[in-house]
Amino acid sequence: MIQHSPTHFSTVQTEEACIMKLPPLLTVVEAVAFRALCRELIEAEPAPKKIVLDFAETMFIDSSAIGALVRCLKACQAHQIELVLHSVKPEILSVLVLADLDRHFTIEAKAVELEPPASPTITPTHPSIQSRTKRALDIVGAIVGLGITALVFVPIAIAIKLDSPGSILFSQTRCGHLGRRFQVWKFRSMVSDAEQLKAQVENQNEGAFFKNANDPRITRVGRFLRKTSLDELPQFWNVLHGEMSLVGTRPPLPEEVEHYEIPSWQRLDVKPGITGEWQVHGRSKIRNFEEVIELDLRYQQRWSLKYDLQLLLKTIVVLLNKDSAF
Template structure:
């Protein structure tokens, strides 16, 4: 908790001050305008050039129709909204919008008697798709960089029971890739908020008789200059009470966000609906079968065959280096635990002395990992060649054979040892619901520098929310992580 308090305090201290009631966000407005301009240029220029080359009539009018339609499709899909620009993985939504654009243009041309959309014109629309994805990735990178530097942050007032408020503050303080910084809390009841965030108001645990508490929360938000209010419902914060609080906040122009209490659920799995006056969140189950799993399996096999073929000479060089670097076999075979607890033999290039497993018991006191894994930054069992292989993850390459045999996937959680699994609790066992991976969120987010809690959180986020597009993103990030070598030892 001390680490959370420090992170939250640093963001709050470096965040620019604002006068109360200011709720504008120039940063996101500027990014939205950039996204619109990029879409206009990437659509209008290629389409106009193509129509001129095809000697189509009314080039300007057709270009304007195509460009405006693309903007309207994006606007209806909320692609220019500030919250959409701050979300990752834009490929899927943008591609769906692009297909909608093709459908609309086909209908419009048919109604106007212009015939089907020419194949060349479809090709001219490809830059709009590519630029839309690239622009949003660059905008997302800019927004996250600004958040890490405490620029463009949104001040938040958290309302809820003390224990829940503390949980929300800790969850936000763990990461800096978001725009929210907590500047105050309104605690329901008399519980303590040990994170150090000022409690500016205490609300009665019992249901109040009048709107005094609701007005007090709105006034506190104004005094703190909060951009919005987070409300975490609980046993002392009922639906009716939340409704009245929303009236008080909205009457003063202060936005409200309700925290349902679920964590690490991708937005694509959440659907909002309303029944009999009740607002419901439908949480789709994690993907375990269907077309996406077929694509993942095909990508694993095809990608592995291509990598083995391309890296064949490197395998030979590394095998020779291991053989000459120290006495012992080239490969190291170790039993690991895969999906649903099934054990399998995993292969690596040997990076330690031959009797390394026997020597580990003498080094347990020097373990630098706070969980079930054994990690030492300067492990004396590692050979000189092994240090080089580990730094750039070259020792993991033989696991491509495990992927080809179906034991592992290209992307997934780290494959654990049987003795590690024996100490897993119910939450940690969920890591075994998918195949372990050659790479994953653990490898691209810091590897051995991460705590055990952070490692499990990353793995569970992947287990519950994976998609083939996410796998592609992780594999792309793996190249940079390998070259960087951070956390590899």
């Protein structure tokens, strides 16, 4: 069993670089300390020309560590400091590959280590990630959901087209497990140039997510689709594809993740879901990002297959409640 490591990082300064030895376990506590040390090194006078992160002893990293590494990389690039990952074990490399980050980092290691295993054994960031039963439930639910989508597709498509010009479906980049980006699909509920008009709309929420109860970009049909959550039916394709789950956390936008503090990255330890704590506990009434984080972390702590089923049932009840603002 891996023990939680201290937050002290040993560093060695040479003429060529500053070498930082990373601990066996790199999760939220260590990630916060690591981020602070990186900031100190980068802002030092004189700053090192190269920072080497020694992963020789590191056996596990989670989303918080991914967030800290991304922050460190961007800071180094901004100050023209070379950042190198050294002695990266295959299981750590597999996590970087899974997060689609391996091509963004310079990795110094033996050639055999640079090739991810054909069937990598990755210590999951959360038990739900390795649950075959949860995945089976997702597949069955996605097939049923896509069947429903096929039945209502034509009338919804006609309504969208008659209401406003533009495409029927809307695709948007979101961040999933470990921050990996994917395209989420919805029925279009806004005007076709909604993204360009976003800067003109006031954000009524606090923190790293956007919401306006009376968003002028939403069409008449779009308000009905959102009220009934019919706009989210195409996301069953994301569930079938494995990018999302029936139940999980809210999938954030990349620009939201850019503003995350390191501990907030923990919400990316699980797959995002079509529904979850946030959706069944009054998402339209939540205005503070910290409340979203609390709900997402509560889901991770309480997770079980039984709890997923409970949230699915609660979702159905919320949708059937005509006064709901789901």
